[in-house]
Amino acid sequence: MSKKVITAIAGLSLTAGLLGLVGVPAGAQAGTASQATAAMAAPKPPKGARAVLQVSPNPTTKRGQEVTITGNCGGGKELKAVLAGINRARPLLQNIRIIDDNPQGFVVKATLAPTIGNGVGPVFVDCGDEAGVTLLVTHV
Template identity: 65%
Template sequence: MRGTTKPTRTLLGLALAAGLITATSIGIAGGASADSGTTEGKTMSSTAQQPPKGARATVQVSPNPTTRRGEEVTITGNCGGGTGLKSVLGGSPEHPVLENIRILKSGPDEFEAKATLAAQIGNGVGPVFVDCGGEAGVTLLVTHV
């Protein structure tokens, strides 16, 4: 990737991790089925439900959905085997959804960060990525402004 900047490479890596998580989620959802005429479902084995290595961090944003520009949100989660929270990105570097991101707790078992919604956002859905030093995670943030 000659000619790309480090933030762009990081964003591309996080986007790849988001794609892996989405593909895994679709695979997990597709693995649960119900026989016709019954209400009991069958699920896949627990090993198949584990996200791929490199995409095992979990992340939540609260409140979600959000309602106001400039509203403060809390980002929490678990690094899923990573070394600890290194960075948080909301949206993309060219179109950030989150501003003033502050990491309050960066432990590998539990992390917490605070941020405010960008003033220029509108109604929609955008990704929130976390880099946990070897593991990445993503969730969707819904805005209703």
């Protein structure tokens, strides 16, 4: 993986963590569409960090459970790799299989590692010149 992709992944991880901390501003009333839109609006990710992915089911509930990762490469050429977790010695996902590497709609299957516990871990995709990240929550 190139240094540019690693830098983009690190930036996405930080952004995902910060966006998770952002809530509706004090005094905002629930049910007002314009307030909800303003509270949830985020700037477009920078070039190199535009791949989008989702993990289903999320949260996971059983060790060894199969998950499906879907998304798009956000202008990238094709899905090249999927990484899960931060520590290679204790991966979050195992048996990662790219079913379809189509940049407009990729599909990946994987299983939750048998040694994983409760928590949150990142799932990254590398689409060559674009990268993406999401968080996987585990309740085992």
